[in-house]
Amino acid sequence: MAQAMRPQMMGARVSRVEDPRLLSGQARFLDDIQVPGMLEVAFVRSPHAAARIRGIHTEKAVQYPGVHAVLTHQECSVLLWERDTYKVGQPVLANGEVCYVGQPVVAIVAENRYVAEDAAELVVVEYEPVTPVLDMRESILEQPRRVHPEAENVFFHKKYATPGFDEAFAKAPHHLTASFRTNRQTAVSMEPRGTAAMVDAASGRVTVYASTQSPHRMREDISHLMEIPEHLVRVIVPEVGGGFGMKANCYPEDIVVVAAALKYKKPVKWVSDRMESLETDVHARDDIHDVEVAFDGDGKIIAIRDHLMADGGAYPAYPFSGAVGETSLASRVLTGPYDIPHLATEIHCTYSNKTPLGAYRGVWGPIASFIQEGVVDRVARHLGLDSAEVRRRNMIRPGQFPYRNAAGMVYDEGSYLQSMEEALTLIGYEGFRARQAKLREEGRYLGIGISVFVEPTAMASSEAGSVGYESCTIRIEPSGKVTAALGLGPSGQGHETTMAQIIADQLGVRFEDIVILHGDTDSAPFGGGTGGSRSGPIGGGAALVAGRQMRERLVKYAASLLEAGEEDIELGNGQAWVAGVPDRSIAIRTIAETAYTNVRKIPEGLPIGLELTARYLPKRPVTFSNGTHIAEVEVDIHTGVVEVTRYAVVNDCGTLINPTIVEGQIHGGVAQGIGSAILEALHYDEDGQLVTTSLLDYLLPESTDVPRIDVRHLETPSEGEGGIKGMGEGSLIAAPAAIVNAISDALTPFDGMVDTLPVTPPMVLQMVSGGRTR
Amino acid sequence: MKPAVFQYRKAETTREALEALGTNPGAKVLAGGQSLVPLMNFRLSRPDVLVDINGIEELTLVEKLDQTLAIGALVRHSTLSQHPLIEREVPVLAEAARHIGHWAIRNRGTIGGSAVHADPAAELPAALVALRASVVVGAPRGERTMPADEFFLGYYTTALAQDELVMRFEIPLPARRMGFSEVVRRPGDFALVGAYVEDSDAEAAVTWFGLGAMPERQVVEAWPKGQDERQALLERLAREVQSDDEYKYAMAVNVAERAYLAAQKEG
Numbered sequence A: 001m002a003q004a005m006r007p008q009m010m011g012a013r014v015s016r017v018e019d020p021r022l023l024s025g026q027a028r029f030l031d032d033i034q035v036p037g038m039l040e041v042a043f044v045r046s047p048h049a050a051a052r053i054r055g056i057h058t059e060k061a062v063q064y065p066g067v068h069a070v071l072t073h074q075e076c077s078v079l080l081w082e083r084d085t086y087k088v089g090q091p092v093l094a095n096g097e098v099c100y101v102g103q104p105v106v107a108i109v110a111e112n113r114y115v116a117e118d119a120a121e122l123v124v125v126e127y128e129p130v131t132p133v134l135d136m137r138e139s140i141l142e143q144p145r146r147v148h149p150e151a152e153n154v155f156f157h158k159k160y161a162t163p164g165f166d167e168a169f170a171k172a173p174h175h176l177t178a179s180f181r182t183n184r185q186t187a188v189s190m191e192p193r194g195t196a197a198m199v200d201a202a203s204g205r206v207t208v209y210a211s212t213q214s215p216h217r218m219r220e221d222i223s224h225l226m227e228i229p230e231h232l233v234r235v236i237v238p239e240v241g242g243g244f245g246m247k248a249n250c251y252p253e254d255i256v257v258v259a260a261a262l263k264y265k266k267p268v269k270w271v272s273d274r275m276e277s278l279e280t281d282v283h284a285r286d287d288i289h290d291v292e293v294a295f296d297g298d299g300k301i302i303a304i305r306d307h308l309m310a311d312g313g314a315y316p317a318y319p320f321s322g323a324v325g326e327t328s329l330a331s332r333v334l335t336g337p338y339d340i341p342h343l344a345t346e347i348h349c350t351y352s353n354k355t356p357l358g359a360y361r362g363v364w365g366p367i368a369s370f371i372q373e374g375v376v377d378r379v380a381r382h383l384g385l386d387s388a389e390v391r392r393r394n395m396i397r398p399g400q401f402p403y404r405n406a407a408g409m410v411y412d413e414g415s416y417l418q419s420m421e422e423a424l425t426l427i428g429y430e431g432f433r434a435r436q437a438k439l440r441e442e443g444r445y446l447g448i449g450i451s452v453f454v455e456p457t458a459m460a461s462s463e464a465g466s467v468g469y470e471s472c473t474i475r476i477e478p479s480g481k482v483t484a485a486l487g488l489g490p491s492g493q494g495h496e497t498t499m500a501q502i503i504a505d506q507l508g509v510r511f512e513d514i515v516i517l518h519g520d521t522d523s524a525p526f527g528g529g530t531g532g533s534r535s536g537p538i539g540g541g542a543a544l545v546a547g548r549q550m551r552e553r554l555v556k557y558a559a560s561l562l563e564a565g566e567e568d569i570e571l572g573n574g575q576a577w578v579a580g581v582p583d584r585s586i587a588i589r590t591i592a593e594t595a596y597t598n599v600r601k602i603p604e605g606l607p608i609g610l611e612l613t614a615r616y617l618p619k620r621p622v623t624f625s626n627g628t629h630i631a632e633v634e635v636d637i638h639t640g641v642v643e644v645t646r647y648a649v650v651n652d653c654g655t656l657i658n659p660t661i662v663e664g665q666i667h668g669g670v671a672q673g674i675g676s677a678i679l680e681a682l683h684y685d686e687d688g689q690l691v692t693t694s695l696l697d698y699l700l701p702e703s704t705d706v707p708r709i710d711v712r713h714l715e716t717p718s719e720g721e722g723g724i725k726g727m728g729e730g731s732l733i734a735a736p737a738a739i740v741n742a743i744s745d746a747l748t749p750f751d752g753m754v755d756t757l758p759v760t761p762p763m764v765l766q767m768v769s770g771g772r773t774r
Numbered sequence B: 001m002k003p004a005v006f007q008y009r010k011a012e013t014t015r016e017a018l019e020a021l022g023t024n025p026g027a028k029v030l031a032g033g034q035s036l037v038p039l040m041n042f043r044l045s046r047p048d049v050l051v052d053i054n055g056i057e058e059l060t061l062v063e064k065l066d067q068t069l070a071i072g073a074l075v076r077h078s079t080l081s082q083h084p085l086i087e088r089e090v091p092v093l094a095e096a097a098r099h100i101g102h103w104a105i106r107n108r109g110t111i112g113g114s115a116v117h118a119d120p121a122a123e124l125p126a127a128l129v130a131l132r133a134s135v136v137v138g139a140p141r142g143e144r145t146m147p148a149d150e151f152f153l154g155y156y157t158t159a160l161a162q163d164e165l166v167m168r169f170e171i172p173l174p175a176r177r178m179g180f181s182e183v184v185r186r187p188g189d190f191a192l193v194g195a196y197v198e199d200s201d202a203e204a205a206v207t208w209f210g211l212g213a214m215p216e217r218q219v220v221e222a223w224p225k226g227q228d229e230r231q232a233l234l235e236r237l238a239r240e241v242q243s244d245d246e247y248k249y250a251m252a253v254n255v256a257e258r259a260y261l262a263a264q265k266e267g
């Protein structure tokens, strides 16, 4: 009975255990780590997009009071190079040349950051500028030159076509072409990057505090690049104030900090400032898609041809290039939730003299959705059909799962059509058209935009690496309270809450009696970390499997100690009892006592103690979440300013662990989607200077830019443990497309259709005046 | 992003402030710090000495004198936006102040700092020009007064000498009635372009900001009543101002039209 009284934690709106410390300023971030004698680093960075280095003069900096050491490539010559995949790698400190503005050239290690920055100004680097490579289409043609003489500018090239593509394409009655452009963005986590390293004099081990998403990957990278065996490296990830894929890499600064700590046997720290963050955090979304579409008179899309290009920046970010991630994955889900039989893609990823491209939440997704949903709206407008109706006609039907798309990706069951119909109802699509027509007469331009998305989650390989599984250690302490550790690297997702919810249900202990550890490679079992929307389904799956195994052990104990059959034992509220006989019960605390101290009473066949580690590798290489976003916007045609006025989301991420947390993820993603759609762009000038180096120029969405968001959930369980699907990225995958489609819809009277992200006021004015003169 | 080394001096009186400025050629005034401190952190500004004027009482006054409203240099944007005297005598100034940044910035930023910083897209410098205000400047040599439109010289440039201190602004009363409008990408941003339009018995005029290198005030005989004619005139006026961005002209006309309509309501 007691079991029924306690609500199941899975699916409950549990308040996040992280929030009290975060909201009261008690959380400990990387910059809060203070160790006596700690030195701080400032970098001298390249002011040129491309230049040869003729000399580096550090004498004055070395002599500056408070400076401990000055490092150049000579003192720290590690190369961030993924040899198997790429022909080039970035030296952590520039070696004879610089290839992008902001590239680290010299590191100053000083008693504090003020002194380090003073000394950095005293370093003289003699540069001989060379012509920068800045344009993707030119770079493909090796123009104006090669970025790296030893490697072609195109570092990734791939072609794919479904059999019979050309014939199907040619035979179709209608065709249209469009070119889509996304502009560079970066994650702009609230807490910037940072690393601190210190050597333990006694053991010789090095402890690295890192603001990263993958603790074990960071350990592996440091160990591999610096040739220190893994057991001598401990990575601790403190509270992380946002990662969004940007903190999934190992950066030059990470290595320099560790190298300095090892070399000088001093604790050393570097924390990025906002300018460094905009210049040197991996950039993302620098893509062009030249698209051709073939369709019939009913709006049924028959074939899509896409030439995908991405500017990977000066080097492949270590250990993976975002350009490859953005394009190769986009090419595999370009057909989204639609049943489009034919697809032909060609990919070119190129080097340039810009900051390396990496991952940003959604990676390929926001780009692919922008194209896929832009294509559907263009087909609808071309034929004069309602865009929701064209979606209906193309949508994958419920009976078609598991569905193999034209690129060969297999979708597990989802609620595509249902999510769209419910979202249309939620936003009031029917009534909208009348309101739109009426307001247009008053000179007000409202628009509505639909974005139906698929979100591949929990992929065997993602920016979190190719560790396709996750691990969870559960230890029931002698007190009966629970400590569980996972290899995840949360940066605000609330894993301490969701993982405890899952484990509480399995062990029948109170949620409050569970502590979740993560982010310390000395305590957490090996895992892939957080990224690619894998923590819920894979991490949660591991917690579930470990919990279940521990539950079996508890049941065996209880059955033995209560002298009952295992099948009759129930768990809940920190107790085990015989079903129907609540008096015959034993506290889990007592079981734990037995397991650790009264070991003679341990049932036969069970080990001493209550501790185990389980690993979970999902059977499917990927599980697809889905949903529909609908945005309503108002466009001021006189100023070009766009306001997102209403927003509806129907989201399906399988079985929910915690709806409140899912909604928080959606709210954040929609906010970032508004940034992607109308505000955020990193802009390089014709010399390759990044001109958006502060938040005065790089515009982020603020609370006033985000409307109230109506969210509804659907639950189509995955076939994996717990029925969980990932959902960290879907909201940002869907949102930009919904918003720009709404802008296009608003500008229908001017024939305008958005083809570039973000849409700026001058672009809107251009579309308005262009349409007028036509 | 740490400032270069500097010394800090707290001035209790304008005399102390002027003395500190006069004896240190590398000294700069610290008012609200909302523009200066970011510049120092970028090391784009590197004063040897910061002269903090935040404790100087007389710079915080808002007073109605005979023919003028005097506003001390240290009056915060949030005070401008709420002060009953300003609300009554120069409502457009209160309205403009409400469009500056966010609460935290308005609570620190000052009208004197905004004027001396002279961002071409800032609301207040243009308001001072539009209202035909005077700038009263203190110097070791004594006070001098100049019209606002002679104070602003270009991008982030004013007629203020290094050793001078802006004391107050004097707005002639009754203040001219005018409408205000601006285009921002996000609420609280600096304007892409903005305008004050006056349509009073005294004069018909437009003052642009965010369009050229500094606030630009243009006087016309009268605003045409017909919208097309009026917009054509506004377009002609806007194009007399040198702007880096072609798209701003279209925006400027629309913004000025909105300011004109607001001015009619002010009427």
Ligand SMILES: Cc1cc2nc3c(=O)[nH]c(=O)nc-3n(C[C@H](O)[C@H](O)[C@H](O)COP(=O)(O)OP(=O)(O)OC[C@H]3O[C@@H](n4cnc5c(N)ncnc54)[C@H](O)[C@@H]3O)c2cc1C
Pocket: B028, B029, B030, B031, B032, B033, B034, B035, B036, B037, B053, B073, B074, B099, B100, B101, B102, B105, B108, B109, B110, B111, B112, B113, B114, B115, B116, B117, B119, B121, B122, B123, B124, B164, B165, B166, B167, B188, B189, B190, B191
């Ligand atoms: C996020 C953000 C958003 C903002 N948005 C806007 C906006 O939308 N519109 C807008 O107009 N402004 C905006 N600002 C700027 C803000 O209005 C500043 O407060 C103002 O520009 C400068 O005022 P201050 O008192 O802070 O001056 P400070 O930063 O202290 O000083 C600025 C300059 O003026 C000098 N100075 C200051 N007072 C005097 C004086 N009495 N005599 C001589 N010299 C003096 C200083 O030496 C310095 O050179 C924004 C600022 C921030 C940080």
